[in-house]
Amino acid sequence: MEGLNHFPEALRESARLVVKTRESRLTALRRGESYPSLSLSDRRAWLEEFHPDYRADSCRPLTLGPNQGDLVPCELADLLESWPRHAVSRHFALSRRSHSAAEGDPSALAPFSKQVKADLHTDVLVIGGGGAGTTAAIAAAEAGAKVLIVTKLRHGDSNTIMAEGGMQVADQEADSPVQHYLDTMGGGHFINDPDLVESLVSDGPRVLRWLEELGMLFDKYPTGRMKVRHGGGTSRRRLHASGDVTGLELMRVLRDHAESFANIRVLPFHPAVELLTDDNGRAVGAVLEHLVAGDRLPTIQVVHARAVVLATGGFGRLHFKKFPTSNHYGALADGLVLAYRAGVPLRDLRYCQYHPTGIVYPDRKIGLLLTEKFRGWGAQLLNYHGEEFVFGLEPRDVTSAAIIRECTEMGNGITTPSGRVGVWLDIPLIDLLHGRGTIEREFPGRFREFIGKGIDLRVAPVLTYPTLHYQNGGIAIQSDGGTDMPGLYAAGEVTGGVHGDNRLMGNALLEILVFGLRAGRSAARFAQNNGEGSNPGVSHLESFMEALHEKAAGQHRTSPRLLPSYGKSGLPA
Amino acid sequence: MAGPKVATITIAFDGTEYTVSAGRTILVALEEAGLRFVRGVGCRGGVCGACTVLYRMRDAHPLVAGLMCQDEAKHGMEILSLPYIPQKKAVHRMELPPENSPEYQVLSLYPEVNNCVMCGECSRLCPVGIDVMGYVGMIKRGDLRSAAQQSFTCVQCQACVLRCPSSISQPNAALAARRFHGRYREAPAEHLAKALEKVESGHYRSLFRKVRRLSGVEFQALYQRREREPDDAPPGTWLPEDRSLI
Structure with a gap:
């Protein structure tokens, strides 16, 4: 035929x-x-x-940390219960020995209290160069902050760029943010954070207008009216698209706009591998690993910042249960690992999309x-x-x-x-x-x-x-993008609460914009109101490693994993 | 792993030969052969342009551009990876200088499009099948709408830039063309402006309060009662029976 x-x-x-x-x-x-x-x-x-x-066999309870007892996919649980990367351990002279065992030996505790010299300084450090991170950087830069984006691959390499179908915004006559709220809560099985969902749907028209002004192209009728279609679980047609390359068009425009700010700097191939905290438990920067440093450059770079935005995206490349994934090469849950080690709570991670x-x-x-x-x-x-x-x-x-x-x-x-x-x-x-x-x-x-x-x-x-497509849950945030840790903000796929247990199509592109802008603005404000941290370091690893030693001493996994390893086994069969 | 025997082929990557399984993309074939990429791999779905390569088939003369995640590895391919291609990028905002049209503004940012000698090498190279030389001509003529349409699926791999005798940065000129067209030549969405006004006037505040006060059972009943807008009602015409939430 x-x-x-x-x-x-x-x-x-x-x-x-x-x-x-x-x-x-x-x-x-x-x-x-x-x-x-x-x-x-x-x-x-x-x-x-x-x-x-x-x-039942797809998940296991976490054995340590703020979400101890919560069920998450087994592969993710393993990653969250792993040691810091070797380069980090070497740089900070971390010891895997239990500190209770080393009592009386003050040298075992010394590394954690060691003050860490900075290679780079910035007001707002944005970790992740996808849609959420770039939006946060733009918002912070507009608020006058000096911004550094650090990203594992190139600026724009992300799940955002791969989004095809579109973005939900309630802008039609038959629609309203309240109707959008209802659809989103139902799609997420009613466990979404109502404050976050109200923020998401209410900011929709404003961000769509913003994108129109930035010159992003949408499917339109000649009159200027947006063409809208249904997505799964919607009661109104509110999916706005740019052909079937909506994310590509969005990322091209966001990146281009970000490049027009003199106060945004981008550092590619420098993934963050740990957060830096200070004596008051505030996030004050991050430890980076230079992936293409070679032998003559330092692998580890330390950034001091007055506020930090985590926007590292999702985890599809962990290939849970050997599922293939639609995600980009770097989607390996780095941000969840960093935050969890620093004691920041996560939520809604049992069910992936x-x-x-x-x-x-x-x-x-x-x-x-x-x-x-x-x-x-x-x-x-x-x-x-x-x-x-x-x-x-x-x-x-x-x-x-x-x-x-x-x-x-x-x-x-x-x-x-x-x-x-x-x-x-x-x-x-x-x-x-x-x-x-x-x-x-x-x-x-x-x-x-x-x-x-x-x-x-x-x-x-x-x-x-x-x-395997999307990480429904993640770092728990509030409406301003703030987390449980002062100075630490988060936006996009790395966060949880917006989508409950199941995201509706078109709410991810909306989320990265709404919460990217909110997190970027909040981080800039925090940076203006707070000075440098006192004694920046990795002391938060102390209690984490002690718990790890107690619960999982026998294993030698390290994380974040940064990139998948496909070698001989190839993609999962 | 037991399975049907896979035929093998030989390809060369950055000058080294590898024997790989047939029927794989270049990327998967090289990963299976033991290479691990940091640079030169991005989305693995053909939209980010990170895995741009130039290749030639042994026994053939043309140099071809491709994406490692999309193109199938063929016996006798000689592949050069191009993870980064430096090129001109005009830094600009979307405001127009007085008396500049959007069309003139794009030309002022990328005047070198006027030097196009129409050799067609860019269109021949484009791994996603865009008529690059075509849209360069459209930008020259001030036809931003056509240029935006023609360049719309560009993944910014920059392969076209490589062999341009006039040193034009085509993908960046196209990006400017799309943005200035979108901002100034597409009609703005009036219904969106109205929706935005309604949100900013605080119209929905009390409605949200009301809905969020409902018990779990009441809220789920409200969800179940939703009317679904027909798929093909003419735009902006259909209204639900129950208008209490809009």
Whole structure:
């Protein structure tokens, strides 16, 4: 059949069934019929049975620190209960010996109280150069602060740049921030922090206006009205997009704007590996590791700052339960490790977000996304027989659970030659529903990418399966971006509370802007009102390492891990 | 790991030959061969431009640009990594100097676009299939709308810059073109201005207070009762039956 020739025989038979049922599905859609959505109790039942993180063996309780006893994914728990990196231990002469055992030996305690000389000074230190960090830097710089952005890779290398589908803002006549609040709380299973959600939705129109003034391009009608679509779990159409490269367009503009500030400096390839605290338990800087220093430059750099913003993003590259991920190379939970060691509490980390439609075939695109915007425009999820099995715009966790259910319990998945299983995303339906040229116009990034590899999205469905996508929880923050530690602010994916247990599509790009601006402003204010810290150092590691010695003495893991190691094992099978 | 035997091919990276599995992207093939990247890898999804490379097939003369995370490794590839390409970046804000049009402003920031000799090398090299020379011409002619559309999926890998005989920084000129077009030539969203006014007037404050005072059961019932806006109602026309939350 035309357009399906790139599929191996194992997939082609089922792809033909998709084509066969398309006409009747189209007719039903035109009559306004859609697959029924689940009740709250049915949602709960499907999640508990099929969502990967509702299984008991996926998590374990933390054995130390402010969240002791809380369940988090096992791989994350291991990372949070690891020793500082070797370069840090060497630089600060940290000893893994228990201090209780070393009582009477004052030299064992000495390193922690050692004053640390600074290589760099700044007012506001922003850790992370993605969307949240860059926004925070802009806000702090506008408030007059001297800002240093330190980032593990290059400025802009982040999950932000990979966001495809869009950003939720309540700006239409039928909509309101209160309606947006309701959708967001329900999507997060009602455990979100209400103050944070109210801030998120209320600042929406203001940040969208700001982006318009910065010259960011949005999908618009000629009148200037924004084109909006539904996302999973929304009751109003409020998803604003820039084609299917919304994050790329956002990051290009934010980075360009940040570069116009003389008081913002960027230090790439310098990830933060520990926070610095002072005698009063305030965050006063960070320890950086220079990833490409070579032999003649110091690996460790110490930054003294009057306020710190953590914006290190998420953790997809930890590949929980060997799931593939849609995340960028550096998404390894660095910020969670730094904060937790310093005694800053985290929240809502048990349930990760699996994006329902990660690519399964072709193999070399495994784990990458097909944006939810495809479903917003009418693309359906179909099983082996070309039949629908779930309303495609349930909240993400529910849709993912439904796909896993269809492939396991129902046995209606499609298996690829390399042994992976998935369901179809019937993209060609979009052109039939909205007219020829819609796919090309609305999804220019994916369309060009696929056609370049011989796959025509206008005629061929794509095989998909849930992929590890987003860190729902993280560092607990308040509405001003502040954390439990004075001088420490946080914004973006590294934080928790905004999304509860499950983020809605389009709320992440909104979050990095709203809380990036809030955290940056607050940090600049804090820096103005407070002088240099007294005795900056890593004394907070003392109690952490003592607890670690007691609870997990036998293991030798170090963290943060900074980058994944793919070597011979390759991506998870 | 047991499995079907994978064919192997030979590729050269920065001058060293590696035998790798066939059917992988360049990036995964090299990682499987034991290389570990710090520079030269970013999103791994084809949108950040960090893994730009130039390569030539042995036995062929053209030099091709690619992205390691997107392009399949082929037997006989000779690959040069280009993690960083220095080039001109005009520092500017979005305000226009008096009497400058947005079109003229972009040309003033990047006057070297006028030196384009139309060799077409940039368009040939572009790993994401953009007609770079086309949009340079559009910027020259002051057609920012077309330039914005044509350059829209640019991942700023900067490969086009490398072989430009006129030393144009095409991706940065395109970025300026898109931003000045977006700011000055796209109609502003009036409904957004109204929504913003309504939020800033404090209109929703009492409504939030009311909703947040509801018990858990009442709030969940309110959530379940939500009316879903039809997918294809003409923009800005549909209104819910219950308008108490808007």
